[in-house]
Amino acid sequence: MKKYISLILICVILFSLGSCNKDNTDTPQVSEVPDYNLEVGHEKFEDLPVVNASCSYLGYENESEMYDDCDLVVVGMLNETFTDGVGRRHGLTGEILEPDSQEMVASVSTVRTMTVLEVLKGENVGDTLMYANEALSMAGDDGNEVIMWLPENEFIQKQNVKYIFYLYESSLKDGVYCAASDQGVINIDGLDENGSRGKYVTEERYDQVKARFGEYFEKYDRSSELTEEQ
């Protein structure tokens, strides 16, 4: 009797092993899709009206000057969409104002969490950092949302899209980083034309960034997904 039981057990084990091998060869390899390639879609902020602010800002002769001057350069993607970020108003000394404050507002920011995929310049950068756009989503008198005071030379980054960010810590030195105003955000996965060649980034600057960090453009390229959708 024991013999039969042992034989059945061996058969079951062999059958299971055989099934495992078969699965491995016939199903697509999950590891081929990197876990950092998260879903990218149309976002609410893309449909909102924008009231721009004009801005005088620090500029650079070229990418090299920007790289040298900024605090951090990273490949990153934002974990939340812009309208889910934390909107803040800052007073004349930079302090964060209470929502019902009547103080003069000198600037605004919306803070989101960024996943850092690669650190290209900087030390002791964690897996995430806090990132701010100088803009605020707010409701107008009719209750409809508007994006206020986005600097006219900047754009809002999409969730889960990968960019190279040239970052400065904010003037408050509060651990929140802003991108360099002069073309400090470049899209590298092909999923946001605002950060691509020739829109908010000049062809010249884009080419300079690509010349230095071309390997990351290749590594994170998802432009084929656009083709597949079409």
Next chain:
Amino acid sequence: MKKLRVISFFAVIVMIVTAMPFALPVASAAPAKATYTSPEDRQIIPFYELWLRWNGVSGITHYTLNMRDVTPTTSMTGVSGVIPINENGPMVYTDQYISAGSTYFVVPTSMLQRGHYYRWCLYTYDSAGNRSYCGARTFKFEAGVNEGGVIKDSHIWKKSYPSASSINYFIDASSVGSTDYSQYDALIQSSIIQWNGISSNVYLYRDYSNTDKKLGVYVGNLYDETAFGMTFRDGTAVSDPYAYLEGTFNYVDIIIDKSHIDARRGEFDQSDYLYQFHQSVVIHEIGHALSLGHTDGSDSNISYTSFTRANKIHEKFKLYSSDDVGNIPLMMNSGTGADSLTTTFVDRDHLRIKWGE
């Protein structure tokens, strides 16, 4: 006797030769030439109207002006990146008469095509009909910005104050403390008034009350480390953002970043380029408040130039103060006021075009 006759003969010849210049008609001398002032050669013109300007000369009866569309045909190729000139392009003006007292000629944009190249030249005439050629200049008429099929000029914003005839402004530099207050105040005040006296319909006057102001200029710390100044149309305390989106706004707030002034103020020496640099930031932002866009057409999205670090600013001033390098000093170029210390012909023209002479 024969010798005396020979001497007399030569004496007569000498007299004739000596007197000749006086005997010649005045008309044989070329009349004085005018010299061009604007637009600069090779400039891109983003005007609603094109103003051709020159320095007038005396002793002439009139000018004539010729202008040709020299846009190259598709078959023409340039050498080393130089755009070829189409010598056979259509004439826009042929011997256009201009009276002697004029030093400008306004070309309606209906006469021009966006994105085309033009060449113009001027002649001066004296009373005998002799003329002098004043050379030629080429320029490009800006292609404009295509927004949903509508071509827009990018240098003058349609959205604006309902009127600029009487804008009361309030300066608030209280955040800097009492010691330096007057210096910041003077810097801002001297910058704002640069826009007065250009258009009879634009007058900015100081109001020491913060109530009901149309324009507020504040010194404060901008959150973005790289920002020098920001203009918030309809103010930062806006309750109705749609007012701006719909076409008019009632007031504007401008924030000038304190930390950058502190870092580079040059001890408030007014001859110092850093002081002038900060002045230019204020002048530039006030220009935006008066609904002027960027002169280089960058409002379409891309901003080409902006300020550079302090050591570069000086170079930039030097660069733009020289006409022979082909750069155009314009207060309202993108992101910058550092191209020029005062408003230029172009900036002033834009203000007049927007608000009237």
